[in-house]
Amino acid sequence: MLRVETLATELIGPVSLTVGAGDCAAITGPSGSGKSLLLRAIADLDPNTGHVRLGQQERDQMPAWQWRQRVAMVPAETGWWADRVRDHFDPAHDPLPMLEALDLAPALDWEVSRLSTGERQRLGLVRALCCAPQAVLLDEPTAALDPAATERVEALIRDVIARGVPAIIVTHDPAQAERLNARRYRMDKGRLTPDPGK
Amino acid sequence: MTGYIALSATDIALAAVFLLFNAGLSLSLQLGLERKLLISAARMVVQLLLVGLVLKSVFSLGSPWFTLLIALVMLGFAAREIAARQNRQLAGTWGYSLGAGAMMMSAALVTVFALTAQIRPDPWWSPQFALPLFGMILGNTMTGISLGLDTLHGVLVREQRGVEARLLLGAPRMQALRPVMRDALRSGFTPIINAMAATGVVSLPGMMTGQILSGVDPREAVKYQLLIMFLIGGATGLGVLGAVLASALRLTDARHRLRLDRLRAPRS
Incomplete structure (x- = not known):
């Protein structure tokens, strides 16, 4: 269970939100409303106040890097720091099953510079998910994908959630929230409210 | 002669x-x-x-205090120069004091070491030896530090996404910043490495030329130049390392976040 209590930064909040094990929360809202900032704050990537807990573990009780290994955030635009795709993957975990599920099995040998936007997005997702995080924060995980690829990515996300991992997903697509069987929230001017749309 | x-x-x-x-x-x-x-x-x-x-x-x-005062004034000018040579510098007084601190640590330490252990004038702080020596070491350290910091800050801004990607995958801050710090250190070390490699083949160093022009045996001048180059190399290395490390720590925080908000807006 991922529990967020009165989380606030200079630009958003206070936000409270609880996502149970195996549950999914989908956040929609206009551009600039602070959806991505909320995910960054939960991942502790921006200075913030408030409490975040994963199960019984308080975020501020553990080093931030340890928290981020457990609560994985995948930003809308993924970052890369080496030339080859392979060098971005933790050798302790095998990404091949997930890459195969997304039809990207040969991608490990590719150069980052020749990846398309959609390939970057999917590889960035696998890079984080294959490390077996205990909660996931996904920022528009299918924004650059065609319908077929979107379907595969959503199936992968459903698999992860089905393992009991709480997920928060930022999306522009109400139908996606439906397909992921997610509870819907709406972000507006830095405040989060349950979305009566569902 | x-x-x-x-x-x-x-x-x-x-x-x-x-x-x-x-x-x-x-x-x-x-x-x-x-x-x-x-x-x-x-x-x-x-x-x-x-x-x-x-x-x-x-x-x-021949006053030690007056010598010290002059050395501090030189240090102040060098610190201002370091701040001025960076396109993006640390916000607040850090932009100035971090460079000054790194130079103080490296250039002053190496100068005192050379005066007390190798050149040994009497008294050891004798301004005739201390000030020119400090000036040479300071000038080179200053160049190295300003290049190192300029690279660190520029590349961090450019590679923000890559650094944050590593943080998000659970890397501690020093691990996430390692490639950028390596770039910064390399660019800070480059001038002194190039100078050492080209010295004597392409250029005769200014100090050695000066000694030869004033009638000193070239072999003696070479010994002095070697001493100076070792000192400069050592001080530049220490200074660049100290400054880049300190700035990398300042641009991250204890919660392993990248804090580019602690950089001033770029010039130009």
């Missing part, structure tokens, strides 16, 4: 003839450089004449 040949004012004025010729050329070709050329030449004349006067009085005073 011919010994030392004193220069007259006419000799120096004559040496400026080619510079004036350049200024004339710039004027006739409308390059617009003549003003800058003449102003910087005039600045040089005034600064060096003043420094000559100051040094002469410091030497004759």
Whole structure:
């Protein structure tokens, strides 16, 4: 269970939100409303106040890097720091099953510079998910994908959630929230409210 | 050995003839450089004449406190220069004090070490030895630090996404910043490495040339130059390492976040 209590930064909040094990929360809202900032704050990537807990573990009780290994955030635009795709993957975990599920099995040998936007997005997702995080924060995980690829990515996300991992997903697509069987929230001017749309 | 040949004012004025010729050329070709050329030449004349006067009085005073004061003034100018040479510098007083601290740590330490362990003038702080030595070491350390910090800050801004990607995958801050810090260290070390490699083959170092011109046996001048180059190399290395490490720590925080908000907006 991922529990967020009165989380606030200079630009958003206070936000409270609880996502149970195996549950999914989908956040929609206009551009600039602070959806991505909320995910960054939960991942502790921006200075913030408030409490975040994963199960019984308080975020501020553990080093931030340890928290981020457990609560994985995948930003809308993924970052890369080496030339080859392979060098971005933790050798302790095998990404091949997930890459195969997304039809990207040969991608490990590719150069980052020749990846398309959609390939970057999917590889960035696998890079984080294959490390077996205990909660996931996904920022528009299918924004650059065609319908077929979107379907595969959503199936992968459903698999992860089905393992009991709480997920928060930022999306522009109400139908996606439906397909992921997610509870819907709406972000507006830095405040989060349950979305009566569902 | 011919010994030392004193220069007259006419000799120096004559040496400026080619510079004036350049200024004339710039004027006739409308390059617009003549003003800058003449102003910087005039600045040089005034600064060096003043420094000559100051040094002469410091030497004759022979006071350790006055020597220290001059050294601190030099350090202050060097720190200002470091801040000015970075496109993006640390916000607040950090932009100034971090460079000053790194230079103080490296250049001052190495200078004191050289004075007390190798050159050993009597007294060890004797301004005639301490100030020129400190100046040479300081100048090179300053160049290294400003290059290192400029690279660190520029690349961090450019590679923000890559660094944050590593943080998000659970890397501690020093691990996430390692590639960027390596770039910064390399660029800070480059001038001194190049200088050491080219010395004696391409260029005769200014200090050695000066000693030879004033009649010192070239073999003695070479020994002095080696000593100086080792000291400069050591001080530059320490200074660049200290400054880049400190700035990397300042641009992250205890919760392993990248804090680019602690950088000032770029010039230009």
